[in-house]
Amino acid sequence: MSLTTLIIQAMATLGGLGLVIGIMLIAASRMFKVETNPLVEEVVEILPGANCGACGYAGCADFAEKVVAEDAPLDGCPVGGFDTAKAIGAIIGQEVSESEKEYPYVRCGGGIRCVDRFDYVGIEDCTAVIMLSDGEKGCNYGCMGRGTCVRACPFGAISIDENRLPSVNKNLCTSCGLCLAACPNDILMFAKDSERVHVQCNSHDKGKAVKAVCEVGCIGCKICEKNCPEDAIKVTNFLAEIDQDKCTACGICVEKCPQNCIEMR
Amino acid sequence: MTDSNKDIVIIIGKLVLISVIASALLAVTFVPTNEQLKKNYAEARTSTLAEVMPSAAEFEAIYGDTVINDEGDKEILYYRAKDGSGNLVGYAFFRKQVGAQGLIEVAGGVDSSFNAITGIGIMAHTETPGLGSKIADDPFKSQFTNVKVADLSLSKSGGAIDSITGATISSQAVIDALNEQVGDIKVAEA
Amino acid sequence: MDPLSEFIRGITKDNPIFGLVLGLCPTLAVTTSIDNAIGMSAGTAFVLICSNLMVSGLRKQIPAAVRLPIFILIIATFVSIVKMVMEAYFPSMFAALGVFIPLIVVNCIIIGRAEAYANKNNMFYSLIDALGSSAGFLLVLVLIGGIRELLGTGGIAIFGTQLLSIPINPITFMILSPGAFLTIGILMAIVNHIRAKKLARGG
Amino acid sequence: MVADASLFQIFMDGVFIKNFLIIQFLGLCSFVGVTKDTKSAAGMSGAVIFVMTLAATVSFLIYNFVLVPLKLEFLDLISFIVVIAALVQLVEFVVRKNVPSLYRSLGIYLPLITTNCAVLGVVLLNVLNEYSFIQSVVFGASAGLGYALVMLMMSGIRERTTLVNVPSSMRGLPHAFLIATMLSMAFVNYFGVIPL
Amino acid sequence: MTNVYVMEKIPEKIIIPLKQHDGCLCTPLVSKGDMVAMGQKIGECECYDSASIHSSVCGEVISIEEAANPNGTKVNSVIIQPTEDVECVDFTPVKDVSASKLVDVIKDAGIVEHYGTPTHKVLKPEGKQIDTVLINATSSEWIGGHYDTSAQYAFQMIGALKLLMKAAGASKGAVVLRNDDLESISAFDHLRVDGKLLTVAPLMGKRKLSYYFKDQGSDIIVVSQERIYGQKILDLLTYNLTGRRVSFCCDPTDVGVAICGVKSAKALYDAVHEGRPYIETVVSVSGKVNSPKKILVKIGTPFKDVIDACGGYMGDTGKLIANGAVTGVAQYTDDVPVTKMTTSITVLSADEVIRDVSIDCTHCARCVDVCPVDLIPSRITAFADQGRFDECRQMNILNCVECGRCSAVCPSKIHLLQLIRYAKNSIENAYEDLSSKESPANLKLGCGCSGGN
Amino acid sequence: MTFTISAPPHKKENITFKKIMWAKVLALMPVVLLSVYLFGLPAIGLVAASIFAAIATEAAIQKAFGQKITIADGHAVLIGLMVAMIIPPEVPLWIPMIGTVFAVGIGKHAFGGIGSYIFNPVLAAWIFLSLAWGSIMAPASYPQTSVLFELVLENGAGVMAGVSPFFILLAGAVLIFRRYIEWRIPVAFFVTTVLLAFLLGDSLSYVVLGVVVFGVLFIATDTSTSPTTKNGRVIYGIVCGVLVVVYGHFANYVDGTFYGLFLANCVASLIDNNTLPASYGTETFLQRKYRSIVSKMPFKDRLEVFLDD
Numbered sequence A: 001m002s003l004t005t006l007i008i009q010a011m012a013t014l015g016g017l018g019l020v021i022g023i024m025l026i027a028a029s030r031m032f033k034v035e036t037n038p039l040v041e042e043v044v045e046i047l048p049g050a051n052c053g054a055c056g057y058a059g060c061a062d063f064a065e066k067v068v069a070e071d072a073p074l075d076g077c078p079v080g081g082f083d084t085a086k087a088i089g090a091i092i093g094q095e096v097s098e099s100e101k102e103y104p105y106v107r108c109g110g111g112i113r114c115v116d117r118f119d120y121v122g123i124e125d126c127t128a129v130i131m132l133s134d135g136e137k138g139c140n141y142g143c144m145g146r147g148t149c150v151r152a153c154p155f156g157a158i159s160i161d162e163n164r165l166p167s168v169n170k171n172l173c174t175s176c177g178l179c180l181a182a183c184p185n186d187i188l189m190f191a192k193d194s195e196r197v198h199v200q201c202n203s204h205d206k207g208k209a210v211k212a213v214c215e216v217g218c219i220g221c222k223i224c225e226k227n228c229p230e231d232a233i234k235v236t237n238f239l240a241e242i243d244q245d246k247c248t249a250c251g252i253c254v255e256k257c258p259q260n261c262i263e264m265r
Numbered sequence B: 001m002t003d004s005n006k007d008i009v010i011i012i013g014k015l016v017l018i019s020v021i022a023s024a025l026l027a028v029t030f031v032p033t034n035e036q037l038k039k040n041y042a043e044a045r046t047s048t049l050a051e052v053m054p055s056a057a058e059f060e061a062i063y064g065d066t067v068i069n070d071e072g073d074k075e076i077l078y079y080r081a082k083d084g085s086g087n088l089v090g091y092a093f094f095r096k097q098v099g100a101q102g103l104i105e106v107a108g109g110v111d112s113s114f115n116a117i118t119g120i121g122i123m124a125h126t127e128t129p130g131l132g133s134k135i136a137d138d139p140f141k142s143q144f145t146n147v148k149v150a151d152l153s154l155s156k157s158g159g160a161i162d163s164i165t166g167a168t169i170s171s172q173a174v175i176d177a178l179n180e181q182v183g184d185i186k187v188a189e190a
Numbered sequence C: 001m002d003p004l005s006e007f008i009r010g011i012t013k014d015n016p017i018f019g020l021v022l023g024l025c026p027t028l029a030v031t032t033s034i035d036n037a038i039g040m041s042a043g044t045a046f047v048l049i050c051s052n053l054m055v056s057g058l059r060k061q062i063p064a065a066v067r068l069p070i071f072i073l074i075i076a077t078f079v080s081i082v083k084m085v086m087e088a089y090f091p092s093m094f095a096a097l098g099v100f101i102p103l104i105v106v107n108c109i110i111i112g113r114a115e116a117y118a119n120k121n122n123m124f125y126s127l128i129d130a131l132g133s134s135a136g137f138l139l140v141l142v143l144i145g146g147i148r149e150l151l152g153t154g155g156i157a158i159f160g161t162q163l164l165s166i167p168i169n170p171i172t173f174m175i176l177s178p179g180a181f182l183t184i185g186i187l188m189a190i191v192n193h194i195r196a197k198k199l200a201r202g203g
Numbered sequence D: 001m002v003a004d005a006s007l008f009q010i011f012m013d014g015v016f017i018k019n020f021l022i023i024q025f026l027g028l029c030s031f032v033g034v035t036k037d038t039k040s041a042a043g044m045s046g047a048v049i050f051v052m053t054l055a056a057t058v059s060f061l062i063y064n065f066v067l068v069p070l071k072l073e074f075l076d077l078i079s080f081i082v083v084i085a086a087l088v089q090l091v092e093f094v095v096r097k098n099v100p101s102l103y104r105s106l107g108i109y110l111p112l113i114t115t116n117c118a119v120l121g122v123v124l125l126n127v128l129n130e131y132s133f134i135q136s137v138v139f140g141a142s143a144g145l146g147y148a149l150v151m152l153m154m155s156g157i158r159e160r161t162t163l164v165n166v167p168s169s170m171r172g173l174p175h176a177f178l179i180a181t182m183l184s185m186a187f188v189n190y191f192g193v194i195p196l
Numbered sequence E: 001m002t003n004v005y006v007m008e009k010i011p012e013k014i015i016i017p018l019k020q021h022d023g024c025l026c027t028p029l030v031s032k033g034d035m036v037a038m039g040q041k042i043g044e045c046e047c048y049d050s051a052s053i054h055s056s057v058c059g060e061v062i063s064i065e066e067a068a069n070p071n072g073t074k075v076n077s078v079i080i081q082p083t084e085d086v087e088c089v090d091f092t093p094v095k096d097v098s099a100s101k102l103v104d105v106i107k108d109a110g111i112v113e114h115y116g117t118p119t120h121k122v123l124k125p126e127g128k129q130i131d132t133v134l135i136n137a138t139s140s141e142w143i144g145g146h147y148d149t150s151a152q153y154a155f156q157m158i159g160a161l162k163l164l165m166k167a168a169g170a171s172k173g174a175v176v177l178r179n180d181d182l183e184s185i186s187a188f189d190h191l192r193v194d195g196k197l198l199t200v201a202p203l204m205g206k207r208k209l210s211y212y213f214k215d216q217g218s219d220i221i222v223v224s225q226e227r228i229y230g231q232k233i234l235d236l237l238t239y240n241l242t243g244r245r246v247s248f249c250c251d252p253t254d255v256g257v258a259i260c261g262v263k264s265a266k267a268l269y270d271a272v273h274e275g276r277p278y279i280e281t282v283v284s285v286s287g288k289v290n291s292p293k294k295i296l297v298k299i300g301t302p303f304k305d306v307i308d309a310c311g312g313y314m315g316d317t318g319k320l321i322a323n324g325a326v327t328g329v330a331q332y333t334d335d336v337p338v339t340k341m342t343t344s345i346t347v348l349s350a351d352e353v354i355r356d357v358s359i360d361c362t363h364c365a366r367c368v369d370v371c372p373v374d375l376i377p378s379r380i381t382a383f384a385d386q387g388r389f390d391e392c393r394q395m396n397i398l399n400c401v402e403c404g405r406c407s408a409v410c411p412s413k414i415h416l417l418q419l420i421r422y423a424k425n426s427i428e429n430a431y432e433d434l435s436s437k438e439s440p441a442n443l444k445l446g447c448g449c450s451g452g453n
Numbered sequence F: 001m002t003f004t005i006s007a008p009p010h011k012k013e014n015i016t017f018k019k020i021m022w023a024k025v026l027a028l029m030p031v032v033l034l035s036v037y038l039f040g041l042p043a044i045g046l047v048a049a050s051i052f053a054a055i056a057t058e059a060a061i062q063k064a065f066g067q068k069i070t071i072a073d074g075h076a077v078l079i080g081l082m083v084a085m086i087i088p089p090e091v092p093l094w095i096p097m098i099g100t101v102f103a104v105g106i107g108k109h110a111f112g113g114i115g116s117y118i119f120n121p122v123l124a125a126w127i128f129l130s131l132a133w134g135s136i137m138a139p140a141s142y143p144q145t146s147v148l149f150e151l152v153l154e155n156g157a158g159v160m161a162g163v164s165p166f167f168i169l170l171a172g173a174v175l176i177f178r179r180y181i182e183w184r185i186p187v188a189f190f191v192t193t194v195l196l197a198f199l200l201g202d203s204l205s206y207v208v209l210g211v212v213v214f215g216v217l218f219i220a221t222d223t224s225t226s227p228t229t230k231n232g233r234v235i236y237g238i239v240c241g242v243l244v245v246v247y248g249h250f251a252n253y254v255d256g257t258f259y260g261l262f263l264a265n266c267v268a269s270l271i272d273n274n275t276l277p278a279s280y281g282t283e284t285f286l287q288r289k290y291r292s293i294v295s296k297m298p299f300k301d302r303l304e305v306f307l308d309d
C-alpha cells in the first residue's frame, strides 16, 4: 500500500470519526441541555477542568457547585492554585479583602500565675471543664489553658505555651475566627498588628478578689487611666480598656501598671 | 442558515480539520517507524539466531502452512542452521510460552543430533521487573549453553538449570519452551 | 511574569507530583529503575511541550464547546508519535515502559497544564511552563526510581553503566508495587513536613 | 493474559492479580480523590464498571472491524481515547434523559472517567493481549470489579481513619499511599498463591 | 426497712439555693436581716416551670448571694443562720384534693423530681396530656423519706400514686420496682388497693405495661424490672415500660408518660396529708466517712455538716461526689448544700481517685459490649472529640443514658461519658441558636418532634 | 482541702492497655519456652533481637517526634515477640530486626500509633519480609501432624508460633476468659473454617495448626484492626475464616493464614462502617423499609406491629 493511500485512508477514518463525534456532541449538548446555575457554569469555566478529583470532589463541576454553595473553600482546587481562587472569589462575590489582617489576641495573662480552685482530671478541653464546675481557675474570667481554641483552629496556628496560655502563630493564622467562637470564656479577641498596646486581662472582679487569685490581673486601680497622656484608657467595671484609635503606643501605661498587666507587642 | 447553525458547522469543521491533520501526521510518522520496526525485528532475530548458534553461518527457514500476512508470507516454524560449507549443524527456533505474567518469546538452538542446547535468547517478555525479568540476564541464559537436552530441567527436579530465586515459574517456562520446541522439531525432521 | 520563576515554579510549588498531585499512575508504575524514569519523563516532556505549544498557539481558534475533545485529539496525536518513535528506535526502553507510553494520553499533567495554563497564556510562557513541569516530573521520577532501584536491586545503573552498588541483600519489595506506594508515601510525608515547617516559620 | 487464557483466569487477573489500582497503578487519581467516603467511592466504581465493560466492547469492535481491515492499527490510541470520551458523554446523556435518579447518584462521576487511565488501560491491554471478543468483555468487567473492590476497601478505611489520629505530616496523601502500600501488599501475593 | 437516721444537729448556716430545679430562678421573698420560720416560703416565681422554695429552718437571713451548688454551678442562694428555738409555720393538711387544686399544691410545696423537673410540670405539662404515671423505685438511692415500716412505705407510695394520677388526670399508674429489691417487692405484694389484691409482676421479654394493665385488670399496678443505671434513663425507661419512643428534643411527657421518683411521691404524700412543703430529704452517705448511713437532713444543709453527722472524713479525702459514684457530680468544696436534687453523698479517699492518663482508643470494643442501649461509644466519642456533632447525632448519641459503663471498662481510660456529655451539650446549644449560621456544630437536622420518625 | 473534679463515672474497672499487653506477652511465654527447647539458642537470639529492635524503634520514633515514650506499655515488646514467633528461627538476625523496624515504624507509627493503625503491624512486617527476602523467609519444614501429642509439641513446625497449637489455644482461652481478647472473632472463625474445610474435603489442617490458632487468637483479634460492632466482629471472624481457607487451600500453611488475615484487615473497616447497630427504639434497616411501605398504605389497612399500645 502506498504512502498516499495510507494517509488518505487515515485521514478519512479519523476525519469521519471526528465528524461523527462532533455532530453527536453538539447535537447531544443541544438536545439534553439542562438548566444550571449560571454562577456554577462560570466557575466551571475558570477551573482547570482536569477533572482530576484532587480537590476531593467528583470532578470540576462538582467542586464548582460546592464552591458556589459555599460548601467548599475557594482555594480548594490545587490545580488552579491561588489565581483560580481569586477568580472564583470575584465571581461569587467573596473579595479577598485588602485590609490589614487581624489576629486573635489573648486577653488573659494569668495562666500559671493564677491559682487553681481544684484538681481536674478529664478531657483536655476548656468547655468540658466549664461544664463540670465553672472552670478551674480562681478567676472566673481567666483562660483555662486547656486548649479548646487550639483544637478549634483548623490551621494549627495556636499552641499552649509554657505559661499555660494560648499563643498564636501569625504565619499560620488565617483570621478565620473559629477560635474566638470556640472559647467558652471569650478570652480571645481580634486585634490588628498595628494595635500594639493591650490590657492582658478580662476580669471585671473587684481589685481585692483579683489580687487574691492572680498575680497579673487588672485590679481597676486607674493608675493607667490617670497616666495616659492621650486619654486612651478608661477603667469601667474594674477593668481598663484601651481605645485603640487614640493610643499612640507611648508605653507609659505599660510602665506604670502595678500589676504588669498592660502589654506592648 | 442561522447564526448558531453556522457556528455548529464551524465547530465541527474545526474538529474534523484537526482530526484530519492529526491522522496525516500519524500516518507520516507511521511509515518510517514501521519500516524501522520491521528492520529491528529482523535484525534482532538474525542476531539472536547467531547468538544461540554461534557455529552456524546460515539459517534456512522452514515454513509452515499458515499464512500470516497479506503478502502471503507463511509462518516460520524453525530454522535449519548450516555452517560455511552448508553442512547441517543444528536447528534454531523461536517459541512463545506462557510465563508468570505473560508471554515469553524464547529463542534457542539445538545441535543436529538433538543432544545439547547450543544457546538461548529471550526476545520479549513481561515478567516482573527484578524477579522474572532476570531470565533475560546473562547469568541465567548462560546456564543453557551446551546443556544436555536430557538435563533440561530445574535443578530441584534433578536437572542442570538453577532457577531464578523467586521466579520459578518464569524459569520453568523457558525450559518448557525449549523442551517442547525441540520435541516438535524432532518430530518434524524425523 | 518572569520566565525563570515560572520555570522554577514547575519544579517546586507546582511540581506535578508533590504540588499538584497529577499523573500519579505513570509515576508509580514506571519507577522501578532510573532508566525507565528517564524514558517516561522524556516521553511525557515531549508530549507536554508539543501539546502546550499547540494548544497555546491554537487557543484563539479552539471553540469552547469542543475544547476538551480537541485537546485530547492533539495530545493523542503526539503520544502516538512518541510511541511509534520509541518503539522503533528505542525498543528496549519501549519494552520496559510498556502500556504506560500510550497512557501518557490520559496523564492528568498534560491535560491539566493544557487547560490550566496553555489555554490562557501565550506560546512562550506555555513553553516555559511545559519545560518547568517536565523538569519537575523528571526530578521526582528519577528520585523515586533511584530509591527503588538502589534498594530493590542493590545498585544503580543508568543505561547499562553501573554507577553505584551497595552491599545489601536486595529488597525485592521495593520494586514490587507496594514498594512504589511506600516510597512515594514517605517522600510526600517528608515534603509535607518541610512545607509545614516552612509555613510555620513564615515562608 | 494470553490469547488462550480461560475466562476464569482472565477474571482473576482483572479482579486480583492485575488489579488495576494497586498492582498496575492505573486510575490512581480517582483512587486518592474519590475515596473519602464510601458513597462516592461506590458511585464512582459503578460508573467505572459500566464504562469499562462498554469501552472494552466498543473498542474491540472498532479495532477489529475498522482499524485492522484498513491496516490503520497505528490509529488505535487516538481513536480509542476519542471513542471513550464520546462514550462517556453519550452514557451521561442517555442516563440523564432516561434514568434521572441513576444520573443523580452516578452522573457526577462520569466526566471523571474520561481522564481515568484505567479505562484506556483496559482497552489497550485487550489489544496487547490479543483477547477475543468474549475475553475482552470479561476482562473489562473484571477489571472494573477489581477497581470497585479496592475503591470500597479504601473508602472504608479512609472513613475510619477520620476517627483516629494520624501524624500531622502524614495527613492526606501520604497516609492514603501508606494504606495503598498495605492493600497492595495484600494483593501482590495472589501472584504466588492462585495457580493459573 | 433500711434504717434512716435523722440529723439532729442544726448546722451553723443553711444555704438554700433559689433554684433547685431545671427552669426559672426564683425571686427571693425575703431580704438580708429578715427572720424566717421553718416552712416559710422564701422564693417564688411566676413562671410555670419553677417550684417554690421554702426555708427548712428557722433563723436569720444573713445574706443572699451566689453560692456553690452541687450541680457544679453557682446559684443565687439565701443563706440563713438558724436560731436555737424552732418556729414553724402552721402545716395544714390539704382538704380539697381536686385535680386542679393538687397541681397548685405541688407547685406551692416546691416538689421537684430528683432529675430536676418540677413535679407539677411533669404531671401537667403545658399542651400535653398524660395518660400514664410511673413511680420509678428502681434505685436504692432514692428512698426519699422516713418510714416506720415497709408496709407504710408501700401504702404511702400507692397513696401518692393515686394523687399523682389525679393531678395528672391520668387513667393508669404503675410503681416500678427493682428485680432484686426483695424487701420492697414483698412490701407491695398482696397489698390491697381499692379492694383488689396487687401482685408485683416482673417485666418479661417484650411485654409492655399495657399488657399488665390488661392482665391484672387494674389501673394501678406494681411491676419490677432490672435496674437501669444512668443519668438520662427517662427515655429508655419509658421505652422499656410502655414501648413508646421519645424523640429528640422531647421527654416522656410528649408521649403521655409522667415519671416520678419515690422522693417526690413521698413529698407529695406529706404535702397533702400533713401540709408540709418539701424541706427535708434523705441522702445516703457512703465511702470514706467514719459511719456511712442514710440520713434525713434539712434541705440547705452543707455537705460538710452532713459528713460531720456521719462521723467525719476518714483519712485523706480526694473526691466528694453528690448523687453517686457512678453518675454523680464531683464537688470542689464541701460548702455546697443538700438540695432537692441531692440523693447521696460519696466520699473517695485520695488514692481512690482515678488519674489514669487517656491514651488513644484501641477499638477494643469493650465499651460497645457493655452499652445498655447498643451504641458505639468509641465511635461517638471520636466524633465528639473532633466536634463532628452532627455525626454524633446520627450515631444516636441522644439515646445514651449516661450510665458511664463505657468509661468504666475502657482500658485506654478514655473519658467517654464526659465526651458524650460534651457533645450532647454542644448539640443542645446548637439547637438554641439554630438560626445563627456561625454555629460551630453546623447541625443540619431538625428537631425530632416535628418530623417524627 | 483540694478536691479532685472529674466527670463521672468516679469508679472504673482496674484494666489498662498496659495490663492487656503484658498479659498477652506472658501468655505467649510457654510457647516461647517450648520453641527454645525445639529450636535451641537461635530462638532466644531471634526473640531478643526482635524485641530489642522493636523497643529501640519505638523509643527512637517517639523521641524524634517529641511524643511521650510508651515503651512500658508493652505494645512494642508484644510486636517484637510476635514478629519473632512467625519467622523461621534459622534466619539471620537482621531479618527480625528489619521486620520489627518495619512493624513499629511503618506498620504502627506511620499510621498514628496505638489504635490508629488499620493493618496489623506484625502481619505487615511478615509480608514485607516475605516479599523482600522470600527465600530466606521460607520455613525449613512444614508440620505434618500425625499423632495427637504433636498438638502439644509439633516437631515439624517451621516457625515458633507453630510449635504448639495446644499451648496457644490454652493461652488464648485464658485471655478470652479474662476478657483480654474478643471471643466472637475466634468462635466465628473456627466454626467457618471447620465447616469450609469439611465442605472442601480438606483435612482439618487449617484449624489445628499452631500458626492458624496463633493468627486467629493473637492477630485477628488485634483490636485496632478488627471491627468494633458486635455483628461486625462475627462477620469479620467469618471473613477471616473464608480467606484463610481459600489461601490455605492453594498455598502453604504460613502464607495461607497470614495473607488471609491481612486481606481481612483490608475489609475490617468496611465491615465496621456497615454494621452499625440500631440503638433502642431506632429502627433497623428492614424495619425502616417496612415502615416506608406501610406509610404509603391507606390508614385503615395498616397492620401496626411495632407499637403495641
Ligand SMILES: Cc1cc2nc3c(=O)[nH]c(=O)nc-3n(C[C@H](O)[C@H](O)[C@H](O)COP(=O)(O)O)c2cc1C
Pocket: E369, E370, F176, F177, F183, F187
Ligand atoms: C459459642 C459461644 C462461646 C462463648 N464464649 C464466651 C467466652 O469465652 N467468654 C465470654 O465472656 N462469653 C462467651 N460467650 C457469650 C456469653 O455467654 C455472653 O453471651 C456474652 O458474654 C455477652 O456479651 P455481650 O454483652 O458482649 O453480648 C460465648 C457465647 C457463645 C455462643
Ligand SMILES: Cc1cc2nc3c(=O)[nH]c(=O)nc-3n(C[C@H](O)[C@H](O)[C@H](O)COP(=O)(O)O)c2cc1C
Pocket: F016, F018, F019, F022, F023, F025, F026, F072
Ligand atoms: C512478663 C511481664 C513483664 C513485665 N514487664 C514490665 C515492664 O518491663 N515494665 C512495666 O512497667 N511493667 C511490666 N509488667 C507489668 C507489671 O507487672 C504490672 O502489671 C504493671 O506494671 C502494672 O501497671 P501500673 O503500674 O500501671 O499499675 C510486666 C508484666 C509481665 C507479666
Ligand SMILES: Cc1cc2nc3c(=O)[nH]c(=O)nc-3n(C[C@H](O)[C@H](O)[C@H](O)COP(=O)(O)O)c2cc1C
Pocket: B131, B163, B164, B165, B166, B167, B168, B169, C172, C176, D192, F130, F131, F132, F133, F134, F135, F136, F138
Ligand atoms: C515477591 C517474592 C519475592 C521473592 N523473592 C525471592 C528472592 O529474591 N530470593 C529467593 O530466594 N526467594 C524469593 N522468593 C521466595 C520464593 O518465591 C519462595 O521460596 C517459593 O516458595 C519458592 O520459589 P523459588 O523456588 O523460586 O525460590 C520470593 C517470593 C515472592 C513472593
Ligand SMILES: Cc1cc2nc3c(=O)[nH]c(=O)nc-3n(C[C@H](O)[C@H](O)[C@H](O)CO)c2cc1C
Pocket: B100, B101, B127, B128, B129, B131, B132, B133, B165, B166, B167, B168, B169, B170, B171, C176, D188, D189, D190, D191, D192, D193
Ligand atoms: C509480586 C510477585 C511477582 C512475581 N513475579 C514472578 C515472575 O516474574 N516470574 C515468576 O516465575 N514468578 C513470579 N512470582 C512467583 C513467585 O515468586 C514464586 O517464584 C512462585 O510462586 C513459585 O516458584 C511472583 C510473585 C510475586 C508475589
Ligand code: SF4
Pocket: A126, A142, A143, A144, A145, A146, A147, A148, A149, A150, A166, A182, A183, A184, A185, A186, A187, A188
Ligand atoms: S483562650 Fe479560651 S479556649 Fe483557649 S485555652 Fe483559654 S479558655 Fe480555653
Ligand code: SF4
Pocket: A104, A152, A153, A154, A155, A156, A157, A158, A168, A172, A173, A174, A175, A176, A177, A178, A179, A180
Ligand atoms: S482559629 Fe482561625 S483565627 Fe483562630 S488562630 Fe486559627 S486560623 Fe487564626
Ligand code: SF4
Pocket: E367, E370, E371, E372, E373, E374, E375, E377, E399, E400, E401, E402, E403, E404, E405, E406, E407, E416, E417, E420
Ligand atoms: S454510651 Fe456509655 S454512658 Fe452512654 S449508655 Fe452507652 S455505655 Fe452508657
Ligand code: SF4
Pocket: E360, E361, E362, E363, E364, E365, E366, E367, E368, E377, E378, E406, E409, E410, E411, E412, E413, E414, E416, F228
Ligand atoms: S473501651 Fe475504650 S479503647 Fe475500647 S473501644 Fe471503647 S473507647 Fe476504645
Ligand code: FES
Pocket: C022, C023, C024, C025, C026, C106, C107, C108, D025, D026, D027, D028, D029, D030, D115, D116, D117, D118
Ligand atoms: S494519571 Fe492515572 S488516573 Fe490520573
